[in-house]
Amino acid sequence: MTEIVIIGAGECGVRAAFSLREYGHDGAITLIGAESALPYERPPLSKAMDGTEKPIRPADAYDTAGIDLVLGTDVARIDPEARRVFLGNGVDLPYHMLLLATGARARLFPSLRGCLTLRTDSDAEAIMARLAPNTRIGIVGGGFIGLELAATARATGAKVTVVEAAPRLLARGVPTEIASIVEARHRTAGVEIRTGTGVSSATNRTITLADGETLTFDAVIAGVGSVPNTELAADAGLAVENGIRVDEWFRTSDQRIFAAGDCCSFVWRGTRVRLESWKAAQDQGAFVAAAMLGRTNDGGYRHVPWFWSDQYDQSLQVAGLFDADSPVQQRDAGQDKRIVFQCDAENVLVAAAGIGPGNSVSKDIRILEKLIERGARVDPSVLADPSLNLKRLLRAA
Ligand SMILES: Cc1cc2nc3c(=O)[nH]c(=O)nc-3n(C[C@H](O)[C@H](O)[C@H](O)COP(=O)(O)OP(=O)(O)OC[C@H]3O[C@@H](n4cnc5c(N)ncnc54)[C@H](O)[C@@H]3O)c2cc1C
Numbered sequence: 001m002t003e004i005v006i007i008g009a010g011e012c013g014v015r016a017a018f019s020l021r022e023y024g025h026d027g028a029i030t031l032i033g034a035e036s037a038l039p040y041e042r043p044p045l046s047k048a049m050d051g052t053e054k055p056i057r058p059a060d061a062y063d064t065a066g067i068d069l070v071l072g073t074d075v076a077r078i079d080p081e082a083r084r085v086f087l088g089n090g091v092d093l094p095y096h097m098l099l100l101a102t103g104a105r106a107r108l109f110p111s112l113r114g115c116l117t118l119r120t121d122s123d124a125e126a127i128m129a130r131l132a133p134n135t136r137i138g139i140v141g142g143g144f145i146g147l148e149l150a151a152t153a154r155a156t157g158a159k160v161t162v163v164e165a166a167p168r169l170l171a172r173g174v175p176t177e178i179a180s181i182v183e184a185r186h187r188t189a190g191v192e193i194r195t196g197t198g199v200s201s202a203t204n205r206t207i208t209l210a211d212g213e214t215l216t217f218d219a220v221i222a223g224v225g226s227v228p229n230t231e232l233a234a235d236a237g238l239a240v241e242n243g244i245r246v247d248e249w250f251r252t253s254d255q256r257i258f259a260a261g262d263c264c265s266f267v268w269r270g271t272r273v274r275l276e277s278w279k280a281a282q283d284q285g286a287f288v289a290a291a292m293l294g295r296t297n298d299g300g301y302r303h304v305p306w307f308w309s310d311q312y313d314q315s316l317q318v319a320g321l322f323d324a325d326s327p328v329q330q331r332d333a334g335q336d337k338r339i340v341f342q343c344d345a346e347n348v349l350v351a352a353a354g355i356g357p358g359n360s361v362s363k364d365i366r367i368l369e370k371l372i373e374r375g376a377r378v379d380p381s382v383l384a385d386p387s388l389n390l391k392r393l394l395r396a397a
Contacts, residue, residue, distance in 0.1 A: 002027035002096040004292065005085055007075045007232065009033025011042070011278060012261025013101035014056045015285030021065045023293050029067045030093060032085075036072035037121055043278055045124040046148035047310050049131070049156075053121055078236040080254050097292050100244055100252070100259040101285065102229035104276060108222055114204040115222035118145055130219035133157030138207045138217035140199050142169040144309050146223030147182065151311040154189045161192040161215065163207055168195055173307070174318060175328045177340045178353050185312055226276055228263045241265055243274040248300025249291040250284060258292055260284035266301065269350075273321065277307045304373045313357050319369035320351030332386040337361055341368060347377045367394050 004020060006013045009031050017031045033039060041054040062069040070087070077086040078098065086092045106117035116127050127149070130137065135158045139146045142164030150160045162169075169186075170179040186193055198210030202222065208214045228243040239245040239253040243265035246252055250260045261281040265274040283303040290296045308317045322328065322342055333339040337356030344350050352368035354361030367390040371378065376397040382388055 003094055004029050004097050004099065005093055005095040006031045006099040006101055007078075007085065008101035008103055008229075008261070008263070009035070009039045009069065009071065010101060010103045010261065011039075011056060011281035012103070012285040012288075013099065014039045015282050016099055016101060016260065016289045017067045018057065018061075018065055019286040019289035020293065021067070023290055023295055025289075025293055027096070029065075030070060031062070031067055032070045032073060032075055032087065034072070034074035035120060038071070039069075040121060041278075042119070045121065046118055046145055047152060049124060049128050049152045051125070051128060075232060078232060078257075080236050080238075080257065083256065096256070098257045099288060099292065100233055100257065100263060101261045101281075102232060102259075102263045103281075104226035104228045104262040106222070107225045107227045109224065111199070111201040112140060112222045112224070115140065115202050115220045116204070117222050118149065119226070127219075127221060131156040131158050134159060135218040136216070137161070138163065138202070138215060138220040139223060140202055140207060140220065141223035141225070142166070142193070142195065143172060143223055143225065144170070144307075146221070147186065147311055148309060149221055149223060150186060150191050151189065154191060159192075160190075161194065161207075161217070162186070163197050163199055163209070163215075164193070164195045165198045166195065169193070171324075173322060174316070175322055175340050175342075175353055177328060177330060178316060178338060178355050181338055181355050182311060182314070182316065185314055189312060226262070228265075228274060230263060233257075233259065233263075241272065245272075249296060250288040250301065251291070258288050260288040268301075268305065268321070271321075273305070275305050275307075277305060279303075279306045302373065304369050306369060314355055315357075315359055315361065316353070316355040317361055317365040318351070318353040319365055320349075320372045322351040322353070329380045329384050331364075331384050333361070333364065334386075339364055339368075341380075341383060343378060343380050343383075347379060349376050349378050349383070364390060367391060370394055371397055 039056045074088045076088045106119040137153045137158045139162045201208045230240045233244040244259035246264045250258045328340045328342045331339045339354040341352040
């Protein structure tokens with residue numbers, strides 16, 4: 001019997017555990033999570049905020065699949081020589097192969113001490129308790145988490161101010177053409193947005209701007225990114241480079257230890273990246289399970305990065321990775337939608353993004369994602385033309 005231990009019972013770890021069974025692994029699987037709750041979906045935490053948790057899998061599914069789920073206990077140490085993991089509760093376990101799916105935690109700079117952050121169900125509970133009509137909510141950071149929280153807070157009637165140091169919102173990974181629509185939607189909803197405004201410090205009640213002005217709130221939330229949980233890996237001597245460094249099969253520098261999800265960095269089309277994306281956590285969880293069982297093809301991981309965000313009635317989707325220094329093209333998608341894309345110097349489609357009400361851009365982005373996956377070469381002026389049938393283009397690619 002071969003024992004597989006998975007550290008981290010989040011999106012990626014859970015997906016990997018079930019995939020191992022689906023791919024035929026009949027040895028022991030132990031899935032260890034530091035959080036006490038049954039593994040749950042994180043995306044609804046910033047969107048729904050209705051206090052209900054959405055489990056990733058029902059409680060009985062773990063038993064049925066023969067997955068030993070150990071919750072409320074962290075792994076404190078790995079001994080790669082002895083091939084054992086040591087839990088915080090004093091128990092230690094042997095492994096034949098190990099997967100690190102330790103995710104990430106909310107970043108909090110020392111200058112922002114006292115601010116609320118959002119990563120877990122209890123963080124969401126603490127934030128939810130502050131949202132009420134006319135409470136003043138200050139948000140540091142105009143990225144996805146900050147903006148989804150702004151939309152959710154507005155829906156409760158709270159007064160919201162977002163302070164962003166960059167000259168525009170969503171500066172990381174989203175083209176200006178899309179971010180400006182997001183910004184307009186927030187302004188229409190009554191959110192005060194201050195871009196190009198540095199924050200020198202913040203507390204649980206105040207944000208002090210770089211120019212010395214101090215804004216006062218009933219609660220301050222920081223959405224300033226996340227930090228990968230790599231300490232366990234680093235202490236075990238594994239290579240770390242903006243996340244636990246893995247190869248195209250998600251193997252770390254130790255051949256028996258794999259890492260996947262938000263905690264790892266891998267090479268995608270020549271660039272080492274670390275993603276923070278629900279679908280990537282799922283794709284990588286399934287892929288790494290196959291890799292651990294030696295069932296992957298020779299090409300390594302090929303999934304295109306894909307991310308979505310819901311704010312108000314709008315849904316935004318991004319497939320591929322935009323190069324901030326290269327131009328984007330626009331495809332006329334109708335009055336209430338916008339689709340933009342980017343090709344490289346050889347006209348290979350590398351990224352696409354869309355925004356519109358509900359899931360109105362999903363179909364187009366799905367097709368563009370497939371074109372990116374296939375490395376399709378397209379004439380940008382042809383792709384920009386709305387009369388071009390995307391399905392036909394995909395069939396031809
Ligand atoms: C509020 C919020 C909203 C989001 N919305 C979206 C969205 O709209 N679209 C999208 O694409 N993505 C979204 N994401 C991102 C997405 O949820 C993450 O990319 C995904 O959850 C990553 O999964 P993971 O399993 O790698 O890490 P995690 O979900 O972070 O799970 C890692 C788990 O490992 C545990 N752990 C860490 N160290 C140890 C240890 N030593 N021992 C035991 N356990 C340990 C952690 O406690 C955690 O439970 C959102 C994230 C958040 C926080």
